[in-house]
Amino acid sequence: MVGAACALYASRAGLDVRVVDRGPVAGGTTGAGEGNLLVSDKEPGPELGLALLSARLWSRLGDELGTAVEYEPKGGLVVASAPETLTALRAFAGGQRRAGVRADPVPADQLASLEPHLADGMAGGMHYPQDAQVMPALAAAHLLRASGAPVHTGWTVTGMLRTADGALAGVRTDRGELHAPAVVNAAGTWGGDLAALAGVRLPVLPRRGFVLVTEPLPRMVRHKVYAADYVADVASDSASLRTSPVVEGTAAGPVLIGASRERVGFDRSLSLAAVRALAAGAIGLFPFLERVRALRTYAGFRPYLPDHLPAIGPDPRAPGLFHACGHEGAGIGLATGTGQLIAQTLTGKTPELDLTPFRPERFDNDGSDTGDSGTDDSGTDDSDAADSDTGESDTDGGDTP
Amino acid sequence: MTERAHLAVVGAGPAGLAGALAAAERGVRVTLVDAAEQAGGQFYRQPARPLGARRPKALHHQWHTWERLRDGLERHVSSGRITHLTDHHVWSVQRAPGPSFAVHALLGPAQEEGVTVRADAVLLATGGYERVLPFPGWTLPGVVTAGGAQAMLKGGLVLPGRTVVVAGTGPLLLPVATGLAAAGARVAALVESAGPAALLRHAPALAAQPAKLAEGAWYAGRLARHKVRVLTGHTVLEAHGTDRLEAVSVAALRRDGRIRPGSAHRVPCDTLAVGHGMLAHTDLAGTLGCTLAGTEGTAVRADDEQRTDVPGVWAAGETTGIGGAALALAEGHIAGRSIAARLDGRAPDPRSWAAAARSRSRLRRFFTALDAAYGPPAGWAERLTGDTVVCRCEEVTAGTVRTAADALGAGDLRTVKLLTRAGMGWCQGRMCAPAVAGLTGCPLTADRRPFARPVPLGVLAGLPDA
Numbered sequence: 035m036v037g038a039a040c041a042l043y044a045s046r047a048g049l050d051v052r053v054v055d056r057g058p059v060a061g062g063t064t065g066a067g068e069g070n071l072l073v074s075d076k077e078p079g080p081e082l083g084l085a086l087l088s089a090r091l092w093s094r095l096g097d098e099l100g101t102a103v104e105y106e107p108k109g110g111l112v113v114a115s116a117p118e119t120l121t122a123l124r125a126f127a128g129g130q131r132r133a134g135v136r137a138d139p140v141p142a143d144q145l146a147s148l149e150p151h152l153a154d155g156m157a158g159g160m161h162y163p164q165d166a167q168v169m170p171a172l173a174a175a176h177l178l179r180a181s182g183a184p185v186h187t188g189w190t191v192t193g194m195l196r197t198a199d200g201a202l203a204g205v206r207t208d209r210g211e212l213h214a215p216a217v218v219n220a221a222g223t224w225g226g227d228l229a230a231l232a233g234v235r236l237p238v239l240p241r242r243g244f245v246l247v248t249e250p251l252p253r254m255v256r257h258k259v260y261a262a263d264y265v266a267d268v269a270s271d272s273a274s275l276r277t278s279p280v281v282e283g284t285a286a287g288p289v290l291i292g293a294s295r296e297r298v299g300f301d302r303s304l305s306l307a308a309v310r311a312l313a314a315g316a317i318g319l320f321p322f323l324e325r326v327r328a329l330r331t332y333a334g335f336r337p338y339l340p341d342h343l344p345a346i347g348p349d350p351r352a353p354g355l356f357h358a359c360g361h362e363g364a365g366i367g368l369a370t371g372t373g374q375l376i377a378q379t380l381t382g383k384t385p386e387l388d389l390t391p392f393r394p395e396r397f398d399n400d401g402s403d404t405g406d407s408g409t410d411d412s413g414t415d416d417s418d419a420a421d422s423d424t425g426e427s428d429t430d431g432g433d434t435p
Numbered sequence: 436m437t438e439r440a441h442l443a444v445v446g447a448g449p450a451g452l453a454g455a456l457a458a459a460e461r462g463v464r465v466t467l468v469d470a471a472e473q474a475g476g477q478f479y480r481q482p483a484r485p486l487g488a489r490r491p492k493a494l495h496h497q498w499h500t501w502e503r504l505r506d507g508l509e510r511h512v513s514s515g516r517i518t519h520l521t522d523h524h525v526w527s528v529q530r531a532p533g534p535s536f537a538v539h540a541l542l543g544p545a546q547e548e549g550v551t552v553r554a555d556a557v558l559l560a561t562g563g564y565e566r567v568l569p570f571p572g573w574t575l576p577g578v579v580t581a582g583g584a585q586a587m588l589k590g591g592l593v594l595p596g597r598t599v600v601v602a603g604t605g606p607l608l609l610p611v612a613t614g615l616a617a618a619g620a621r622v623a624a625l626v627e628s629a630g631p632a633a634l635l636r637h638a639p640a641l642a643a644q645p646a647k648l649a650e651g652a653w654y655a656g657r658l659a660r661h662k663v664r665v666l667t668g669h670t671v672l673e674a675h676g677t678d679r680l681e682a683v684s685v686a687a688l689r690r691d692g693r694i695r696p697g698s699a700h701r702v703p704c705d706t707l708a709v710g711h712g713m714l715a716h717t718d719l720a721g722t723l724g725c726t727l728a729g730t731e732g733t734a735v736r737a738d739d740e741q742r743t744d745v746p747g748v749w750a751a752g753e754t755t756g757i758g759g760a761a762l763a764l765a766e767g768h769i770a771g772r773s774i775a776a777r778l779d780g781r782a783p784d785p786r787s788w789a790a791a792a793r794s795r796s797r798l799r800r801f802f803t804a805l806d807a808a809y810g811p812p813a814g815w816a817e818r819l820t821g822d823t824v825v826c827r828c829e830e831v832t833a834g835t836v837r838t839a840a841d842a843l844g845a846g847d848l849r850t851v852k853l854l855t856r857a858g859m860g861w862c863q864g865r866m867c868a869p870a871v872a873g874l875t876g877c878p879l880t881a882d883r884r885p886f887a888r889p890v891p892l893g894v895l896a897g898l899p900d901a
Contacts, residue, residue, distance in 0.1 A: 058850040059843065065853050171853035175843040185844055249861065249889060286829075286856060291892075304722050304885040306529055306539075306898055313895035324896070325547065327889035330863060 035064040035170055035366050036358050037220030038177040039373030044218075047377040051183040052212055054205065056190035059178060060171035062222050063365060066334025068245055068282070068290050069170040070258065071367040074110040074162035077126070078133040080391035081343055085364070086134055087387060088371035089164050095370065096166070099180070103173040104285045110165030111140070111148055113156045113319065114262040120157040123262040127160050136163050151254050151322050165258050167282065170366045186212075194232045194355075202232065202354030216380055218356045223337035225345070225359030229394075232352045236345055237397050238360045240300055240335035243293040244308045246316070249327045250287025258282040259319060279315030281323075289326070291316040293363065295336075302333050338362040339397070346372055346392035347379055356380065357394040442774055443468060443538045443554035445525050445719060448476020449504070449760045450752025450767035451560030456507045457771025458558075459516045463778055466518045466552050467508075468525055468540055474508055475501065476562055477582065478760040480589040497760065523550060526888045528557055528719045534747060541894065549894035556747045556774050557723075559735065560767060561716040561887075563753030567603075568711045568811055569833070569870050571673040571823050577680025581611045581710030594620050596706025600683050602626035602671045605712040605809045606759075609654040615708070616661035623704050625658065626685055628812045630668030640804030647801055670812055672699060674707055683707055692813025711811050713757040714869070718887040723748055727881045739792070740783060741770035749774055757806070762798040765791040816873040825874065826867040828860020833874055840875040847877050858882065861889065 037053060045051045055061065071092050076082040096105030114120035127137035140159040145152055148161060178185055186209065195204040195211060204213040219236075221228040229236035260280040280292045294308040309331050317324045337360050339345060344365075345357040358376050361368050371387070378385045444455045447469035455465045467474070473481045479501045511517035523540040531537045531553070538552040565582040572578070577596065579587075581603060584595045598621045601612040612625045642648065658665060672684040672694070687698035715734040717727050725743040728736035734756040737743055741751045751770040752763035768791045776783035785792065819825070821834030839845040839854040848868060851857055857871050858864025863884050864871075872879040 058845065058847055060850065060853055065849070171850070175845075175854055179843065187844060187846060246892070246895075247859075248892070286859075288859075302883075303724060304527070304529075306527070306895075307900075309885075310895055310898045313892040317892055317896055324893035325891055327891050328886060328895060329859075329861065329889050331885050332883070 035060070035067070035174045035177075035369045036222065036361060036372055037218070038174040038181070039369035040218050040220050040358050040376045041181040041183045041373075042177045043370075043373040043377035044380055045181040045183055047381045049377070049380060051181060052214070053178060053181075053183050053185045054189045054191055054207060054212065055185070055187050058187050059185065060174040062224070063334045063336060064170045064174050064222075066243075066245065066332055067170040067366050068280070068292050069104075069168045069173070069366050070280075070364070071166040071168060072110060072162075072258070072364065073130070073135050073164045074112055074137070074160070074258075075260075076130075076364075078129045080388075081364070081368075082130070082133055082135070083387055084344075084346075084368050084371045084375075086164075087374065088368050089166065091370035091374060092166060092168065092367075095177070096168075099176050101285075102176050104169035105166065105173075106168070106285055107163075107166040108282075109257050110162040111145075111159055111257040111259045112162070112262045113145065113152065113159040113259065115156055117157050119262050123158075123160055137161070138163070149256060149259060151320050152259070153319055153321050159262070161257075167258060167284070168366060169285070173366070191228060191231065194352075200353070202352060216354055216356060218358055218376055218380075220358045222359050222361075222365065223335045225337060225357065229349075229355075229357070232349070232355050234349055234351045234355070234394070235397070236339075236357065236360070236394055238337045238339055238345075239297070241338050241362065242296050242298050242301065242333055242335055243363065244305065244312060244331055244333050245293055246291040246309060246312050246328045246331045248289040248291070248323070249329055251283070251289060251326065252287075253283050254322065255281055255283040255289055255320060261315070261319060279312055279319065281316050281319050288329070289323070291323075295363075300335060304331065304333075336363045337365070341396075343391055344368065344372065345394040346375055347385070347389040347394065349394045351395055441465070441554065441778060442556045442558060443528075443536065443552050444558045444560060445469075445528065445538065446476065446560035446562055446752070446754075447471065447474040447519070448560060448562050448752060448763065449478055450562070450754075450763035450770075451476070451558065452504045452508060453764045453767030454558045454560060454749070454751055454771040454774070455517055455767075456504065456511065457768045458775045459511045459771075461772065461775035463771075463775050464516060465511070466520060466538075466554065468520045468523045468538055468552060470522065470524045472521050474505065474519065474521075477586065478763075479504070480586060500760075500764070520550075520552070524888055525561075525719065526886050526890050528559075528723055528748075530723060530745070530747075536747065537899075539898070541888070541890065546888070547891055547894070549890075549897065551899055556749065556778055558767075558770050558774060559720050559725075559743075559748065559750040559754055560752045560763070561719060561754045563713040563715050563757050564865060565607075566711045566714050566869050567709060567866065568815060568873065569819060569823055569825050569867075570671060570815070571818075571820050572676070572680075572683075573674055573709070574824055574827060575674050575676050575680045576678070577676065577705055578674050578707045578709060581607055581708045584706070584708035585611050585614060588614050588618055594618055595708065596704070597621060598623050598704045599706040599708055600624050600626060600671070600685075600702055600704045601708045602683070602685075603710040603712075604628045604811060605710060606651075606805060607710055607713070609651070609658070611708055611710075612663055613654050613657040613661070616663055617657070620706075622661065622663045623702050624664045624666055624685065626669045626671055627665070627667045627809075628670045628688060629809045630688065630690065632668075632690060633808045633810075637804040637808045640800055644797065644801040670694075670815070671707065671709065672818065675701070680705060680707055688812050692815075694814075694818075711869075712806075712809060713753060714865075715754045715756060716887075717754060717881050718884040720748070720750060720754065721881055721883060722885050722887075725750070733879060733881050737766075739769075739785065740773035740777075741766055742773065756799070756802075758798055758802040762795060762802065765795040765798065769795065811873070816870075819874065825870045826855075826857035826860065826864075828862050828866075829856040829858075831855050831857040831867075836871055836874050840877075845875065845877075848872060848880060848882065851875055851877065852882075
């Protein structure tokens, strides 16, 4: 998804772009995502700024591509079960509002008008009209198509080409060389491996998440709905922000239930413990789901960096290399802003957001090889990307001669 | 409810029954978990008890084999050696610490309540299901699968219609046509796309199975007696009708699989029973991590003892590759003996099952040849009109699937699914995957299906600890 957005905005900025991916379109984390375009779950800071920019760009793409990408500006609803959680939620939303987020308090007696099937007894909630949803695989495919860039799926990048002075001059693949003065690393969870091919370190690691998909239903869940319990955690530890169940209906009918987070490397095997927690959490929000059937579940691997911010922008350690990866669970939502910022840096413009917090070289002195910040989930880390069976994507942007 | 058993056998068809009996006879405590009300699987499907069928054997070949299996099961159930759980629909088998296994099932026709069976070893005998390839008009009421027509006959003692055309490809069409004719339907035609030439090409391998040839001759005789017109080297082009099926167009195929010009004609009928061979059920094995093998990567790989490459998991019958009831019996028997020895900490002596192993080799050769002879005709996918629904669950047309492959660059089944929803619905692609593969030229690979059937979220939320 991020690669597709980089290709689109770079191409619209007048660059000649080629896209290389060792797998199919949307074969990596994109194909396992829910398509969340969220501002509601972000605390004020650089990620929220990127989310707001991205939300504006997604809205424009939604107008342009219409129903092809199933863009739905449905809004988010965060609900609090207890009064103290509601107090924390209100304080959190106050900070977001000052940063430009629309957050409208919903009293307990108004929740049913927004979500008629929500569990009784909630203390109140917050409505975020800027939250939206997109079908990620369709979005990636249609953004790539709109970019007009040739797409080389099934090509694996095996090394970097360099000029005499050491700057990047393109990529070597198993199907031949591609020459370009700029290489964008949009390899997602496998972005660390691609960076290593360029001789630089980027500690991207996988964090597994499961999504449950139900049978198709008439629209029973109108917004993206999740519990506010996480808000209490935000103050103490932002890394454990997103562990609560997220429930949403889709244009196609199924309800999606996300999303667990565990660090188990690239292990794709079914975890019934994770699936059980998701199901229980979702039933807690929407009791009618108890009798609804799950048709499938799938795992994806979120690419995370130690400080939970993506790497965006030029890499001073490898001239010609640009990074656009490490968006953790927000890659679909943050893709458009990332693509726009990358296009601006590629064409020598001043990016409209300060890229300092996203500098790819910021981990050089953190003294850690695994990038484990050690602050949140338990579990073992496994940085061996060779186990993966999904794709990497590189957007390879070069100036038009 | 949690029960402890030494061996859990999933599926009570020929392979599962043979495996359960062979293990139980050697002292293993067995829990036989099956979705049906009665043992027998698809092959030995029994009429529902309330129907009080007087002569169910008239619908079955090899009745004596069935009687032997049935009596053995009754004996072991009454001695307490085998627990037979009927109406248990297994949706996942999980490896648990121990090492042991948790077999998760849904109860009864409602499938709203969960049950977990714990076991030290698992025999997957989950059978196969029919491959049905789409054609214009195939979604009309009156079009049923060949196996579905047979199941209606065997299980409900009812006919799917009065005038039936049986069509497609594969050896299943013969018993379906003879069964329907014997039960009183008028079988207007048996339309088999494999031509005599294809069958002749594999004649040596087929002729090495005199019993099987005799079976074929027996069916041919029955078809002749019922005056069923047999059209080999023909295919159904289209099903016609407004509210329900009224006729089918049938045409002759050239040797290259294309339609012979001018050969199309209409055959009036109210029922079309159609099938294009079988595919293995591999969902449980896939989620357990068993390697799937076979020409199309769609069957569970098993060694000479019927062990998969996951320790503690055996597989037998159609799930390891389509080969019919006799092969399933041989594989199940070998699996049961191997399990009995291995659970006892011994290596089994393969000489003790030499006869079953010989019959297994012979039948596998035979079915490999059969598989090569009976294939969907070349060009079937090109004959699909753009508006033909390919994925019935999600109502995805051939045109949409072609666009995903041509314009959006989807080159594998998963990407086609992500971009079109073909395969995302109730059946999770079991029905449409072969058609989508044929339409797009993608290889038919086994999809990951963590839930072998839809599971209520309440059952997931109430799962016991592993």
